[in-house]
Each structure stands twice: as structure tokens, then as C-alpha cells.
Amino acid sequence: MTKSSKINKAGHESGKLKFSFFPGCSLKASGHENTDSLLKFCDMVNIELTELDDWNCCGSSSAHSIDHEVAKLLPMRNISLAPKGIPLLIACPSCMIRMKSTYLKIKNDPILKKEYETLWEKPFDEDLEIIHFFEIFERINLEDYMDEPDKKLKKIKIAPYYGCMLSMPPDLRHEKNYYGIIEETLSKLGGDIISYGYSNMCCGTYLSAAKPELAENVVNKIVSQAMEAKAECIVTACSMCHLNLEIRCTVKDPIPVLHFSELLSMALGVEDHKKWFPRHIVDPVPLLKKRGLLSS
Amino acid sequence: MKMKREEQQTLSEEIKENSGINFNACLHCQSCANGCPFLEGMDFPPNAVFRLIQLGMDEEALNCSTIWICVGCNTCSSACPMAIDIPSVMDGLRQKALKTGIKIPEPDILSFHEEVLNTVKKYGRTHKLEIMMRYKLRRMDLLSDMGMGLKMLKKRKLDLMPSKIQDIKAIDKIFKDK
Structure with a gap:
């Protein structure tokens, strides 16, 4: 099978990394604090993101559940919009799987490639790199952007949560995987990583709306296991997971759930948390103050 | 809705043709069922749905809640020793169920x-x-x-x-x- 990702220096230009950016519906329309902190973080580490012009829904969940044809065409259009020569960066794990899987299917199937070129009236870009936000850490050295990196997160006890991000469908098994990225990154910044049993149990995604009791069951397992392991907060890297862990948790006095991008931005000294934390259902401010990560 | 085998494609052949996935490779080791976070909401574990189709029990397979409860988180397909893309089979079965017009359990x-x-x-x-x-x-x-x-x-x-x-x-x- 042809692999889509190759480590190269694409994106480098006068010391700045340039990517086109696919936010996806969850980041764009409900996880504003996630998007905002992610953009701030990229700006701080000299990464220039240009939002993919006129992008559409990736077809995740509902389209591939009930309409094969629509599920095929939605990500195809997004791929056709990606500018040549710079990697396409995706921050949502479901969007990532849909787009990358579709990209590889087109690359490996001449009939599908022809269909793509007829439909979107442009040649298929054989060299397009589609990367997840996590792959940024292979391309930058975070410690270059701060003094005393290991003192930034003041030993706050973090339960990393990946949900379905580590589980890849068979056609992406030989692509990049993201084991340990949150742990590695946040421990370098002085976070204390807690190990617990449910860090890669799915959050329930849309069952949260259609079958709340099933979502509640998994969410409570995840949060209570993290709490039993003495974590002070859970860190997610997906807007949808963040929402579900907050709204479907019925555990008594749950610990706050932070976006990975919020902690990264805070470690770099971004002080926009007053825009982010009022959007959280479980207020992380008391914990962050107690740990000396926030003064006001 | 019983299909006549001689004249019509079997459901497993149809799924293989549409998705390229041969779930007859399933060993029934139950790794998929054991790892599924939503098993308790399903009437059959994922491998049992494959078994129903292998036994020609198409109606039961298309009528089951499993194909609707599955969210495609890929926990099962990551664990599958035969690398069967189980969520894609579920997608195919769901869409087949919609096409046949049977009553949807979910x-x-x-x-x-x-x-x-x-x-x-x-x-x-x-x-x-x-x-x-x-x-x-x-x-x-x-x-x-x-x-x-x-x-x-x-x-x-x-x-x-x-x-x-x-x-x-x-x-x-x-x-x-x-």
C-alpha cells in the first residue's frame, strides 16, 4: 500500500512552518476554546495556519453510517480544495481518518482518481501530505520556545485521554500512530502523567445525543478511573471527546477536562484563558490557581 | 425476505463486492466483542453478526441493533487478528437494511x-x-x-x-x- 505521510521538510519557509488547516465542524462550531487555544499555540511556535478555503463537513459518523456515496464525495471535495505544496493539517481525529482514508483510496484506485478529476475538474495531488496536529511535534522542538520548559506545568496530575484516536482502521494501520504524544509532550513541560485504564475507550461520540445512557456509562467509567488514579484533570485532544466527557458525566465532583491545546498555550505564556474556561462545564480555574498555573 | 441462493448474490458476497471486505476470514476469537465499549447496547456481539450472515440468516443480521449501535470507533478492527474492517461491514449492513426497507430497531x-x-x-x-x-x-x-x-x-x-x-x-x- 502507498503511504501518504513521509517525513520531509515540506512547510518550511524562512523558519516558519506553513500548513493549510482543516478545522472541521466540531472545532469550528462548538469547541471555540479548543480552536482559539490551538491557533494561539501555533502562532507562538511560529506555525502559520491558513484555513482551507470553503471546506465542508468531512462526512464523519452520519454520512458514512447511512450514505456511502455522500461519505465518499464530502472528503473528496475537501481534498480538492487543498493548496499544492503545503501539508494539510487536521486537528479532529474523526476528520483525520475520513480524509486520509479517502485520500489513500483515490491514490490507490485509478477509477476513483478519474472520478475525482472529472468531478472536481483538477488533477489529483499525488504528493499532498495530510497530517494530524500531533505530527507538529515531530517538526518543531517545543523547548526552543520557552525557558525552563520542565517548570511550566508545575507537576499538575494529568490523565491523558485519547478515546478512539489510537485505534486505526486496517487501511491506516501502517500510517502514523499517536501513542504517547500527550504524555511525552506534557511531561516535558513539567506535567505529572497519571496512568489509568480507560484512556483509549471511545467517548460515545453521537450516542451522547441518540443513546445518552450508553454514552453516560462509558464517560463515567473514564472519569471515575482517572479520579481513582488520583488525576487532577483529564486532557483531551478532540473537541467531541471534550464535550462528551463534560456533558455526560454524572460522577460526583468530577475533575475538570482540559484541551491539550489549552495547556500547551498556557505553558507558552498565552493569557487568554478568560476566553476559554467560561466555556467549560467543570470550571478548571480553582485547580489551576491551586497549582499556581493561574494568578487571576 | 428469504433470498434464493441460486439466483441472488448472498449478503456476504454483496458486502465483499461493495466494500472489498471478506469477513469470512473471521476466526470468531471474539476480540471485537471483548473490546467493544458499547456491547451492552447490542443484541449480538459483532462476530455473531458475521456468523448470522455466514449461516444465511440475513434477516436477523439486518434487523439487529448491533449495526446501529456501532459508532465505528475502530477499537474492534484494531484488535482484530485478521484485520477485518468491522466498522465498514457495519456501514454496509446498515445501508443494506435501509435499502431493503425493513423496520429499523434503533x-x-x-x-x-x-x-x-x-x-x-x-x-x-x-x-x-x-x-x-x-x-x-x-x-x-x-x-x-x-x-x-x-x-x-x-x-x-x-x-x-x-x-x-x-x-x-x-x-x-x-x-x-x-
């Missing part, structure tokens, strides 16, 4: 998917507030979860206005005849 999940696609067709992107409002209206159930909805609005987790794309003609092309 109508709420289907309604939810339809409302999501409704907003994608209209705006090119999903619009959570509209999806939830229309979904609740369809079920004639505006009150359950009302507190959560209000909390989400208060925390500004549901945008009032949809985020729309410019080139809606391209979306019409994607949804043609639908």
Missing part, C-alpha cells in the same frame, strides 16, 4: 443521522443546534435532556447560527437526487 439513531445530513446538505457543515432541535421534535420529546441543552447554550457550546460554505452548488452535486 429509529432514534437513524433520525439523528438523517438530521445531521440534513444540515450538511443545507449548509455544507453540521449545525448542532438545528440537529438537536429537529431530532427532539421528530421524537416528540422536547423535555428530556432540556437541562443539558440549556447548560450547553449558556456555556456557548451550541452556536445559534450555522457556519455555512459559499459554494453550495458543490454540495448539491454531492447530494444529487437526494
